[in-house]
Amino acid sequence: MINWLASGSLLNIAEYRFSSRLGGVSAVPFDELNLANWVGDDPAKVKANKELLAQSTGLQLHFMEPEHGTVVQDVTGDEVMLKKADLLVTTKKLVALVAPSADCVSLVATSAKKPFLLLAHIGWRGAAAGIAQKILTTASIYGINSTDLNLILGPAICGHCYPVSKEVQLAVTENLPAAELNKKGHSGVDLRVGLTDFFIKSGVTVTNSLPCTFETEALYSYRREGRTGRQAVIAWLT
Numbered sequence: 001m002i003n004w005l006a007s008g009s010l011l012n013i014a015e016y017r018f019s020s021r022l023g024g025v026s027a028v029p030f031d032e033l034n035l036a037n038w039v040g041d042d043p044a045k046v047k048a049n050k051e052l053l054a055q056s057t058g059l060q061l062h063f064m065e066p067e068h069g070t071v072v073q074d075v076t077g078d079e080v081m082l083k084k085a086d087l088l089v090t091t092k093k094l095v096a097l098v099a100p101s102a103d104c105v106s107l108v109a110t111s112a113k114k115p116f117l118l119l120a121h122i123g124w125r126g127a128a129a130g131i132a133q134k135i136l137t138t139a140s141i142y143g144i145n146s147t148d149l150n151l152i153l154g155p156a157i158c159g160h161c162y163p164v165s166k167e168v169q170l171a172v173t174e175n176l177p178a179a180e181l182n183k184k185g186h187s188g189v190d191l192r193v194g195l196t197d198f199f200i201k202s203g204v205t206v207t208n209s210l211p212c213t214f215e216t217e218a219l220y221s222y223r224r225e226g227r228t229g230r231q232a233v234i235a236w237l238t
């Protein structure tokens with residue numbers, strides 16, 4: 001049985017569910033509900049986990065395979081392959097999008113203006129490449145202003161658990177200044193703090209309440225474990 005970290009509705013037009021690592025069939029160190037097939041897990045186990053996810057919603061799932069850039073793909077629901085992208089968008093009801101992550105930020109955005117659902121996977125490389133700005137420009141291509149956007153950020157590594165080089169910190173904070181976190185001997189970035197600040201200043205409604213992956217045993221953390229699986233967010237327009 002899948003043990004959701006969080007689930008709910010955005011603006012009463014989209015449903016979202018964040019998975020934890022609990023409730024799947026993968027063996028150590030990918031235990032249990034690993035949803036990524038590029039981390040070295042047994043492909044049959046990943047397939048079974050994805051089927052558990054699909055059964056829990058009754059929908060066909062469209063999985064993102066992150067590129068760590070700003071690649072956008074529109075999903076109509078007719079395709080079934082993996083989407084090599086960092087942003088998935090659909091305007092179709094009941095087309096379920098899935099974005100995996102472990103420490104990186106997953107994000108679900110929608111709008112009450114018209115049917116629109118966007119999922120993103122954001123690590124430091126995507127942040128440095130301007131993915132936050134790309135989310136707003138992508139929304140505007142679909143006729144949605146930033147002030148009409150409502151988004152939720154998934155679990156991700158916090159700045160205290162995420163020391164990075166000064167170069168990486170600078171690359172991120174150029175786009176997301178509030179992501180900077182410095183302590184004695186520690187230059188870190190907190191992507192969710194940076195993203196929250198960026199989006200709120202753009203007029204977006206933001207929810208950022210889910211835990212740090214590094215500090216939460218029930219979640220996969222790449223920084224904590226190295227060889228490990230990926231949780232995911234799944235969302236669809238209702």
Ligand SMILES: [Zn+2]
Pocket residue numbers: 157158159160161212213214215
């Ligand atoms: Zn932390």
